[in-house]
Amino acid sequence: MAQVSLHRIAPESAAEAAAALGEAAADGRRVRFRGGGTKLGWGTPGPRPDVELSTERLDAIVEHNEGDLTAVLQAGVPLARAQEAFRAAGQMLALDPPDGDGAATIGGIVATADSGPLRHRHNTVRDLVLGVQIALPDGSVARAGSKVIKNVAGYDLAKLLSGSFGTLGLITEVNVRLHPLPLETVTAVGRGGDPSALAAAASDLAHRPIEAEALDVSWSGDAGAVLARFGGASAPERARAALGVLSEAGLDGEAVDGDGPLWTRQAAAQRSAEAMVVRVSATQQGVAAALAAARGAGGSAVGRAALGLVWIALGEASPEAVHELRRQLAPAPCIVLDAPGAVREAIDPWDESDPGRLDLMRRVKERFDPCAVCNPGIFAGGI
Amino acid sequence: MAGRLVDELRRICGAEHVLTDRHQLRTYESDGLLQYHAVPRAAVLPGTGEEVAAVVRACHGAGVPWVARGSGSGLSGGALPVEEGVLVVLTRLRRILEVDLPNQRVICEPGVTNTAISAAVGPSHFYPPDPSSQIVCSIGGNVAENSGGAHCFKYGFTTNYVCGLEVVLADGSLVHLGGKELDRPGYDLHGVFVGSEGTLGVATKITLRVVPAPEAVRTLVAFFASPRAAGHAVSAIVSAGVVPGAIEMMDRLTIDASEKMAHAGWPADAGAALIVELDGPENECEARFDEVSRLCGEAGATGVVIARDAAERDVFWKMRKAAFPAMGRVSPNYYVQDSVVPRTRLPDVLDRIDELAREYGLRVGNVFHAGDGNLHPLVCYDAHTPGEAERAEELAGQIVVACVEAGGSITGEHGVGVDKKRYMPKMFAEDDLAAFQKLRCAFDPDGLANPGKVMPTPRLCGEVPGPYREHPLERAGLAERF
Numbered sequence: 096m097a098q099v100s101l102h103r104i105a106p107e108s109a110a111e112a113a114a115a116l117g118e119a120a121a122d123g124r125r126v127r128f129r130g131g132g133t134k135l136g137w138g139t140p141g142p143r144p145d146v147e148l149s150t151e152r153l154d155a156i157v158e159h160n161e162g163d164l165t166a167v168l169q170a171g172v173p174l175a176r177a178q179e180a181f182r183a184a185g186q187m188l189a190l191d192p193p194d195g196d197g198a199a200t201i202g203g204i205v206a207t208a209d210s211g212p213l214r215h216r217h218n219t220v221r222d223l224v225l226g227v228q229i230a231l232p233d234g235s236v237a238r239a240g241s242k243v244i245k246n247v248a249g250y251d252l253a254k255l256l257s258g259s260f261g262t263l264g265l266i267t268e269v270n271v272r273l274h275p276l277p278l279e280t281v282t283a284v285g286r287g288g289d290p291s292a293l294a295a296a297a298s299d300l301a302h303r304p305i306e307a308e309a310l311d312v313s314w315s316g317d318a319g320a321v322l323a324r325f326g327g328a329s330a331p332e333r334a335r336a337a338l339g340v341l342s343e344a345g346l347d348g349e350a351v352d353g354d355g356p357l358w359t360r361q362a363a364a365q366r367s368a369e370a371m372v373v374r375v376s377a378t379q380q381g382v383a384a385a386l387a388a389a390r391g392a393g394g395s396a397v398g399r400a401a402l403g404l405v406w407i408a409l410g411e412a413s414p415e416a417v418h419e420l421r422r423q424l425a426p427a428p429c430i431v432l433d434a435p436g437a438v439r440e441a442i443d444p445w446d447e448s449d450p451g452r453l454d455l456m457r458r459v460k461e462r463f464d465p466c467a468v469c470n471p472g473i474f475a476g477g478i
Numbered sequence: 479m480a481g482r483l484v485d486e487l488r489r490i491c492g493a494e495h496v497l498t499d500r501h502q503l504r505t506y507e508s509d510g511l512l513q514y515h516a517v518p519r520a521a522v523l524p525g526t527g528e529e530v531a532a533v534v535r536a537c538h539g540a541g542v543p544w545v546a547r548g549s550g551s552g553l554s555g556g557a558l559p560v561e562e563g564v565l566v567v568l569t570r571l572r573r574i575l576e577v578d579l580p581n582q583r584v585i586c587e588p589g590v591t592n593t594a595i596s597a598a599v600g601p602s603h604f605y606p607p608d609p610s611s612q613i614v615c616s617i618g619g620n621v622a623e624n625s626g627g628a629h630c631f632k633y634g635f636t637t638n639y640v641c642g643l644e645v646v647l648a649d650g651s652l653v654h655l656g657g658k659e660l661d662r663p664g665y666d667l668h669g670v671f672v673g674s675e676g677t678l679g680v681a682t683k684i685t686l687r688v689v690p691a692p693e694a695v696r697t698l699v700a701f702f703a704s705p706r707a708a709g710h711a712v713s714a715i716v717s718a719g720v721v722p723g724a725i726e727m728m729d730r731l732t733i734d735a736s737e738k739m740a741h742a743g744w745p746a747d748a749g750a751a752l753i754v755e756l757d758g759p760e761n762e763c764e765a766r767f768d769e770v771s772r773l774c775g776e777a778g779a780t781g782v783v784i785a786r787d788a789a790e791r792d793v794f795w796k797m798r799k800a801a802f803p804a805m806g807r808v809s810p811n812y813y814v815q816d817s818v819v820p821r822t823r824l825p826d827v828l829d830r831i832d833e834l835a836r837e838y839g840l841r842v843g844n845v846f847h848a849g850d851g852n853l854h855p856l857v858c859y860d861a862h863t864p865g866e867a868e869r870a871e872e873l874a875g876q877i878v879v880a881c882v883e884a885g886g887s888i889t890g891e892h893g894v895g896v897d898k899k900r901y902m903p904k905m906f907a908e909d910d911l912a913a914f915q916k917l918r919c920a921f922d923p924d925g926l927a928n929p930g931k932v933m934p935t936p937r938l939c940g941e942v943p944g945p946y947r948e949h950p951l952e953r954a955g956l957a958e959r960f
Contacts, residue, residue, distance in 0.1 A: 161717075162717065162820075162821065162822035163851075208661065218638055221666055222634065236909060241818070241905070242820065243818045243851055243886050243887050244631075244850050245630065245818050245847070245850035245851070245887070245890040245891065246887035247623065247673050247889050247891055247892070247893055248888050248894055248898070248905055249894070249932070251669060251673050252914070252917065254637070254669030254670050255666060255669070255917065257666055257669070258665070274721075275721070276719070278719065302579075302582075302602070303690060304693040304758070304759060305693075305759055306758050306762065327762050333761070333762070374661070376659040376660060376662050378583075379580065379582060380580050403659055427659060430663055445663040445664065446663055447663040447664050451651065451652070452653060452655065455655075455920070455921070458921075459665060459667075462916040463916050474664070475663045476664070
């Protein structure tokens with residue numbers, strides 16, 4: 096039996112977690128979920144929780160089906176540990192968000208839908224999670240999806256739970272699709288001082304049939320870069336071709352072998368302990384404006400060039416700085432991630448105000464968590 | 479149904495777009511799954527998203543259930559009308575509203591056909607999900623069913639390409655979910671809408687992601703003594719880290735059937751054919767193609783034919799895509815299944831299907847998306863032989879059970895609809911179904927959107943919160959409250 100105290104519980108099974116949520120619902124207590132504790136500062140500061148539910152004991156790699164390229168992971172498994180196991184079989188879970196020095200758990204990554212550079216090629220949490228097991232505040236444990244890579248039976252609750260910030264229930268287990276590790280990787284880097292030129296060169300690459308593993312932009316100080324990573328037998332050849340495109344765009348090109356650290360840095364720049372980080376959901380053609388906004392505010396940025404996602408880090412954390420970014424980049428939503436509580440209290444970190452969407456989201460919340468037990472108040476629309 | 483509602487529908491869409499004559503309505507009594515039929519009270523063909531919203535609002539006001547229908551090519555009875563309800567036919571909503579190539583997005587109405595999207599962005603780009611019915615099937619139907627196709631092992635399914643939706647909810651309100659941008663704030667409601675089989679509302683605008691068309695495509699067909707041997711080749715290819723654009727298997731019976739339509743002249747003694755297609759950058763494709771050829775040989779291929787040009791490639795695909803229609807030439811009737819198994823379990827499950835076929839004394843053809851373990855067993859029968867249709871259905875059910883027991887799914891791409899809802903409890907426990915119902919109730923508390931589909935038994939939504947109100951279906955004695 097797990098240790099049960101007033102404030103901190105660590106269930107050993109999904110059933111135990113569901114029972115705890117059921118009790119909390121009956122007693123009107125608020126529960127905060129905790130995985131690796133690396134993203135607890137995201138979202139709207141909610142009311143003080145009565146209970147913290149940790150997934151630390153739900154930490155088993157339940158299945159790794161090498162031949163099927165699938166795995167079943169309990170929520171508390173650190174992503175880094177799972178990747179180690181997959182790597183031994185020449186495989187990977189194609190998720191590479193900043194991992195908090197190895198602490199970030201798969202449950203937390205799914206709940207926040209955090210992502211990294213690999214999503215250029217392999218998409219992200221919503222696309223890689225095949226099934227979920229969830230503990231609900233009505234005391235039940237439900238499963239949705241399956242363990243196979245193709246399935247359309249039942250509602251795709253895995254997508255509903257991905258990025259739901261624990262507001263609908265506790266994710267206790269996920270089934271994921273794996274991919275082969277690329278044999279060899281090379282990255283073409285093009286550097287320049289004009290955000291528009293960088294974004295345009297990256298967009299040019301995004302429209303070519305070159306199958307890059309990742310395609311990023313970055314900005315820091317008064318210069319930035321385009322990074323295009325290639326994998327497979329022809330990686331060096333394709334990187335050379337990409338360098339040609341980057342040079343033609345007037346960028347200073349370089350091919351980098353042993354490019355791991357380069358990409359770890361790209362992911363790491365999505366977080367900041369001191370600065371404020373705002374994630375911009377732009378279009379591909381909106382990347383230039385996002386980089387320019389980062390430059391204008393004296394900040395730095397990294398982004399998925401083809402996908403239109405840019406993380407802007409600003410040294411000065413203030414509500415005004417957020418307003419200014421939103422003013423410049425509208426209608427692209429600017430979601431505040433890392434920021435002091437005072438800033439996240441002063442503004443809506445979520446940048447969502449559409450009444451129709453919010454109404455539907457609230458209806459979903461009411462059905463799954465009618466007593467607002469699970470992570471109350473931290474999500475869009477005060478959910 | 480009150481005549482008032484029909485008058486209202488005529489006022490909204492124009493009298494010529496509202497059908498109430500039984501003879502005309504019979505056109506819509508089935509979708510692609512002909513075993514089921516039901517004639518609705520009325521069929522309405524709105525011309526705009528606003529008209530769809532007004533139609534749904536009118537149905538909501540009258541407490542009348544409705545079903546949305548695209549091209550009607552679905553294979554699970556998802557667009558089967560409800561007899562006491564209205565059928566909302568979306569074939570007039572067939573405009574591509576925006577081709578935003580710089581951002582790799584297309585916005586279209588639900589009645590646009592699947593192939594029209596690739597045609598609109600080609601030849602530089604394409605839209606990967608490619609169900610066999612792609613010439614006729616609609617994007618709205620693809621969204622409802624989360625359609626797949628031959629190329630989804632590498633490229634993914636409809637859900638991986640839908641980034642925004644305009645949806646009419648069951649109360650007739652219009653809501654915009656997602657958009658051109660990714661990771662918008664809040665729940666991934668467009669994600670959960672895709673594949674919801676018309677039970678959460680109806681999409682009136684769809685924003686799709688398109689991708690650069692591959693530089694090179696190389697296709698081969700390898701012949702094997704048996705599907706089991708071909709299955710080993712599939713495993714070898716995937717284990718080597720190759721991700722083919724498509725990897726499709728046909729057994730002897732389906733090869734025979736397809737030959738009658740596509741005349742490829744494949745060896746008459748082959749027990750199975752494996753079509754492998756690689757696509758991508760030219761040099762990568764070349765390097766990997768030789769490897770695939772070699773792996774097929776090592777797995778015991780009795781012959782490998784490489785398509786020398788687009789025409790030869792088309793013949794391979796004609797063979798594959800003819801499999802369903804051609805089965806009609808070797809059997810008076812057939813029943814298509816759509817189960818999925820973990821790829822490594824394919825050989826065992828194929829043996830089990832053989833065993834079942836012998837036990838039931840019926841022939842079963844097999845054609846499948848081998849990369850994702852998605853089987854399409856074709857159970858052959860003659861409806862004129864008394865009892866054979868029932869035996870075929872029972873055998874098909876046994877195949878589904880075998881797949882679920884092997885860790886798979888009851889449906890990979892055709893949907894649950896009415897056809898497979900009875901198998902839902904094989905795959906999901908009561909608490910799982912209850913969680914599905916929570917979602918359903920959030921979107922459609924009155925249960926008016928495509929009732930009687932997906933869930934194995936009718937169930938109603940309690941009020942959250944508030945006093946008890948009798949549900950229209952409950953009043954009519956059609957369902958009980960759980």
